[in-house]
Amino acid sequence: MLRKGIALAALGLALLAGSAQAATHPKEPEKLQWSFEGPFGKFDQAQLQRGYKVYREVCSSCHAMSQVYFRNLGQKGGPFYDSKYPNPNDNPYVKALAADIQVGDIDSETGDPIQRPATSADHFPSPFPNEAAARGANGGAIPPDLSYISKAREGGPDYIYSLLIGYVNPPAGLTIQPGQHYNPYFPGDLTASWTGKGHVPQGGVLAMPPPLSPDRVTFDDGTRSTVAQQSRDVAAFLAWAAEPKMEERKSFGLAAMIYLLILTGLVYASYRRIWRNVAH
Amino acid sequence: MSGHSTYEPKTGFERWLDLRLPIVRMAYDTAIEFPTPKNLNYWWTFGGILAICLMIQIVTGIILVMHYVPHVDHAFQSVERIMRDVNYGWLIRYMHANGASMFFVAVYIHITRNLYYGSYKAPREVLWIIGCVIYLLMMATAFMGYVLPWGQMSFHGAVVITNLLGAFPIVGESITTLLWGGFAVDNPTLNRFFALHYLLPFMIAGLVAMHIWALHVVGNNNPIGVNVKSKEDVVPFHPYYTVKDGFAILVFMLLFAYFVFYNPNILGHADNYIPANPLVTPAHIVPEWYFLPFYAILRAVPDKLGGVLAMFGAIGVLFVLPWLDTSKVRSMRYRPTARLYFFIFLVAAVVLGFCGAKLPDDPVIPGLTSFTVIDADLNSYVWLSRLATLYYFAYFLVITPLLGLTETPLPVPDSISAPVLSHPATTPAGAVASPEKKG
Structure with missing residues (x-):
């Protein structure tokens, strides 16, 4: 507690002294076109389904998504929404996808810990039982929860895509510790590990090795499974997971805008009429 | 301006009530008959816009409180749950978060208008000071509200700002400890910020009532800054300014709606979607x-x-x-x-x-x-x-x-009705x- 207090006080002082180190800035993420951009944008359902598969087969071995429930997959705007099943708990895809996954529970008779197939009411299970286990298995780094990652990083899906395709060999003169991986899109400060000439390289190091490789995931719709395709699809899936109500928000917004515009016009006309005889 | 009331009770009930609690008279004098300079421009509509902003914040805030959990282990998740599982929770929460920004857009324009047209000058000093207190309370409320989702910026922002008070000699440390409810920003801090974040808006509302009261004693300033001289200079507040303010409020709502529906996170910071972690400091607070x-x-x-x-x-x-x-x-x-x-x-x-x-x-x-x-x-x-x-x-x-x-x-x-000087040639320069x- 005391140590934390001292650290916090030191932090406050450091900020006040304005002595923040001029960190190197990471590379700007590549700007992609997404189907869900703009006021009328919608998610591409096929892309979300492919993205879910990438998450399920690759990312989920380390990353939790504890805010996403299986039922969300079948909600309006979700990857497996089907207008025949307005209640996502009835959606056979959702039920089958959930049943594929084992989740921890207790035996209601004995209280013993058990594993059972997930239902639509379960959230995506976490790959590690606790934070220490997550760190232990990942060289001290904790894989962040991906439920809201798309909102929690500057650049959102563009950043996620760029990071996933962005792994390159470190430039000569950059010392990379074992278990670390260089990525020019990852924010960090490489000044301390740079012995080369010229500017410190952009980017930073992270514990996650390049997770994707060609054909690592087989897409059911026959889409060619390149790293770029997988990255793009999983980034779209994560954008949906962070904002599952985006389509509802935008369609509500359209109605609200039309209503407000008409009302504004009417009130403006009344204003002109009421003030027509007042010199002002 | 605070001339005698022209309200005449029309029904028997109104006459009966008017002798016991003249509340209808007060509403009539304040919002209907109130003589208002006829030359107010659109910069004067921000008072009404601010009143609407306060109402939106209070209404959305009370609904958010029904779902929010003020505990360091649950606050972040409860906000996410509002966005994901509460019916129209995304709407309420984005309105509240962007509403804070809209509130400040409006208040900065309102203050700028005051400075430009000299509205703070006699006899409106008290009106101005009440406004300054409202602004100060708004800042405190906004700061504590930003802490409540308990994201990275919430936490580390709270650390930085509360540490500032420790700079005061002698009392600084005690104030900081009192504010924290301990020796670091933690659950007690979140709890008292939550309590105060709920309290302050109602104090603001009370001060707004005083602000309007003070306004109705001295009357509106106006773009030429000359006192109202005659009945020619004024129009009744209703319908002239209800409709003009109404139009401006709607235009402002269109801007508000753009942020809420199409760009709800642009005014915030991505780091606040990372749950608070005292051991990891964001690169830029x-x-x-x-x-x-x-x-x-x-x-x-x-x-x-x-x-x-x-x-x-x-x-x-x-x-x-x-x-x-x-x-x-x-x-x-x-x-x-x-x-x-x-x-x-x-x-x-x-x-x-x-x-x-x-x-x-x-x-x-x-x-x-x-x-x-x-x-x-x-x-x-x-x-x-x-x-x-x-x-x-x-x-x-x-x-x-x-x-x-x-x-x-x-x-x-x-005067307001004669904005062109009648004898410009005979007015010596500087005779203001x-x-x-x-x-």
Whole structure:
């Protein structure tokens, strides 16, 4: 507690002294076109389904998504929404996808810990039982929860895509510790590990090795499974997971805008009429 | 302005009630019959816009409280749950979060209008001071509200700002401990911030009532800054200003709706979607945009206590502005020199906001090598903020008092209804205010 207090006080002082180190800035993420951009944008359902598969087969071995429930997959705007099943708990895809996954529970008779197939009411299970286990298995780094990652990083899906395709060999003169991986899109400060000439390289190091490789995931719709395709699809899936109500928000917004515009016009006309005889 | 009431009870019940509690009379005098200068422009609509902003914040806030859990282990998840599982929770939460920004957009325009048209001058000093208190409470409320989602910026912003109070000698440490409810920002801090965040808006609402009361005693200022002289100069508030304010409120709502529906996170910071972690400090801790000018003033002073005093002083100076301004002319329409200094002041305020978002040591002009002055390179944001801070204080403490004594204002119209002077040739230059006009 005391140590934390001292650290916090030191932090406050450091900020006040304005002595923040001029960190190197990471590379700007590549700007992609997404189907869900703009006021009328919608998610591409096929892309979300492919993205879910990438998450399920690759990312989920380390990353939790504890805010996403299986039922969300079948909600309006979700990857497996089907207008025949307005209640996502009835959606056979959702039920089958959930049943594929084992989740921890207790035996209601004995209280013993058990594993059972997930239902639509379960959230995506976490790959590690606790934070220490997550760190232990990942060289001290904790894989962040991906439920809201798309909102929690500057650049959102563009950043996620760029990071996933962005792994390159470190430039000569950059010392990379074992278990670390260089990525020019990852924010960090490489000044301390740079012995080369010229500017410190952009980017930073992270514990996650390049997770994707060609054909690592087989897409059911026959889409060619390149790293770029997988990255793009999983980034779209994560954008949906962070904002599952985006389509509802935008369609509500359209109605609200039309209503407000008409009302504004009417009130403006009344204003002109009421003030027509007042010199002002 | 606070002339006798012209309300006449129409029904038996109204007559009966009027003798016991003249509440209908009060509403009538305030919102219907209230004589309002007929030359108010759209800058005067922001008072009404602010009232709507406060109502939206209170209504959405109360609904959010029904779902929010004020505990460090659950706060972040409960906000996500509101966004995902509560019916229209995304709407309520985005309205509340963006509503705070909209509130500050409106209040900054409202304050700017006051400064430009000299609305703070006699007899409106108390009206102005109540407004300053409302603004101060708004800042406290917004800051504590930003802490509640318990994201990374919430937590580390709370750490930085509460640590500032520790700069005060003798009492500083005790105040900080009291605010924290312990020895670090933790669950007790979140709980008391939550309690205060719920309390302060109602204090604001009470002060707004006093603000409107004070307004109705002295009446509106107006763009030419000349007192109301006759019935010719005024129109009843309803329907003339209800419809004009209504139109402006709707235009403002369109802007608000754009943010809520199409760009709800653009005014926030991505780091606040990362759950708070005391052991990981974000690379750049920046407050919300509406605090950035004051954050820049804080960082411009190389001494901690000095910085804190400068930051509070930047708001404190507003309270005494009516007595710093020596000019008898209210509206800057007739003060060309003051207008020039005022526009520089606005630029300085925007520059401060810009500096607040940057790292202090980053160069303003990239690539330009300069020389070090005292503790930082001259080509750095910290020096730019020092320059702007200097101007900010000089504007209030030096320029405003001196200008009123030295400048030559343009001739001021005789009345609202006669904005063109009847005898411009016979009015000697500088003869601005006849004594009975008091500016």
